Amino acid sequence: MGLGTVGCVESYAALLRGIGPSNPNMRNEKLRGVFDGLGFEKVASVVSSGNIVFRTADDPADLEDRIQQALTAELGIPGGTIIRSHPELRALLDRDPFAGRPHERGSYLTVTFFKDRMRETDLSEFEDDPLTEVIGYDAEARAFLTVLDNSTPATPDFMARLEKSYGKDITTRTWLTVQRVVKKIEG
Missing domain, CATH: 3.30.70 (Alpha-Beta Plaits)
Incomplete structure (x- = not known):
């Protein structure tokens, strides 16, 4: 199953590596702010360990790099960003x-x-x-x-x-x- 099609709005989960909620730059509100700033819709966090859900019509092939660059530039978070689409996660469940x-x-x-x-x-x-x-x-x-x-x-x-x-x-x-x-x- 692919990540989606360019132009279609799809729901995704960003699974961020190395998030420690005790670090002020890694708190959910700051993480959501980066995703909002990238223009994503319906941005929300799930628990406080680096799980952000969002919707976008952007090219899924570019999402991981684009998000990671923004997290590094805006919050100094060097960890990794792994993206899964809603259909991929739903199928796993x-x-x-x-x-x-x-x-x-x-x-x-x-x-x-x-x-x-x-x-x-x-x-x-x-x-x-x-x-x-x-x-x-x-x-x-x-x-x-x-x-x-x-x-x-x-x-x-x-x-x-x-x-x-x-x-x-x-x-x-x-x-x-x-x-x-x-x-x-x-x-």
């Missing part, structure tokens, strides 16, 4: 990759979005971590799906390993956050 599994401490459902497609890899490289269950890679959403066990004092090292293997053009959200983003777009 509809596929229900976690098969109705509850999101709770012992089964913390996570989705790692890739700016581009995940390169071919042997997913078994993560099998040695007893606190991480790899669900798989959803090619249509360009997302890696995992279940983390946060019920023990030990911390899964999955995120650090994922970044080491794939670089920084990724960002992770909980399954609940993805659901909230879609609900906000549809609301």
Whole structure:
């Protein structure tokens, strides 16, 4: 599924990497201000970790770079911007990759979005971590799906390993956050 067609107004989610709401320049009102300044419509934030929804008829191929340049220039935010269209996110939810599994401490459902497609890899490289269950890679959403066990004092090292293997053009959200983003777009 593509990001949309130039000229058609489409809803999108910008998933911003490295947002710390305790930083005054990373608060939702400042982030929304950058998106408003770019001329996007119906700009709204979802939780305080860098999830902005908006509507635009702009060329989807340019959105990530354009938004990131504005965030860097206006707020000094160097992180990454990953865009997904409403149809892409809705289709991911509809596929229900976690098969109705509850999101709770012992089964913390996570989705790692890739700016581009995940390169071919042997997913078994993560099998040695007893606190991480790899669900798989959803090619249509360009997302890696995992279940983390946060019920023990030990911390899964999955995120650090994922970044080491794939670089920084990724960002992770909980399954609940993805659901909230879609609900906000549809609301």
